Amino acid sequence: MRPVARRKLQCRTQQAYQISERRACSILRSNRSTVRYLSVADPQESLRLRLRQLAAKHVGYGYQRLHILLRREGWPVNHKRVYRLYREDQLCLRKKPPRRRVACRKREDRPTATRKNECWSMDFVSDQLYDGRRIRVLTLEQFTFIRSDIHRN
Structure with missing residues (x-):
């Protein structure tokens, strides 16, 4: 039974049979500290809410930049507390993927070579021999000649 339900049951028992709190707890086999417990609201809830709002508005900002914005707004908050709340609310930015070759991203044509030693190319070639071994060649x-006269049939 959950503590909230246990508290309600203890209160009903106490009022119905006109018995003391101690006696009702012993009958229901519950601790008096559980019955008397009052939940405390999170003191950081307003700060947590403002941090979520700023993170939603400024998507690319990390916790350090959000800490600066909070300080400018007048929040007396430590950067370590901002970082802890930032992680608990799972506001951490994703890791950016590593940059690849820029020409491939933009799909630009590579410039054609017009003279000797202006363009080099390399390629790996792999083949399998009759006995199963592989041979790999780089x-x-x-660029030493112009390939303008190649025709395909």
Whole structure:
């Protein structure tokens, strides 16, 4: 039985049979401290709410920048407390993916080579021999001729 339900049952028993709190707790086998417990509201709830609002407004800001904004608004708050609340509310920013080759992202055509030693290319070639072994070769090609007269049939 949950403590809230136990408190209600203890209160009803105490009023119905006109017995003391101590006697009602002993009959129901519950602790008096559980019956007398009053939940305390989170003192940081207003700060937590404002932190969530700022994080929603400024999506790219981390906890340090949000701490500065809170201080500017007049909140007397420590950066360690801001970080703790930031983590508890799971407001942490995701890790950005590593940057890849920029030309591939923008899908730009690479410039064509017009003279010798302006463009080099490399490629790995792999093949399998008759007995199952693999052979791997790195091929390097230096731009030395113009391929304008190649025709495909």
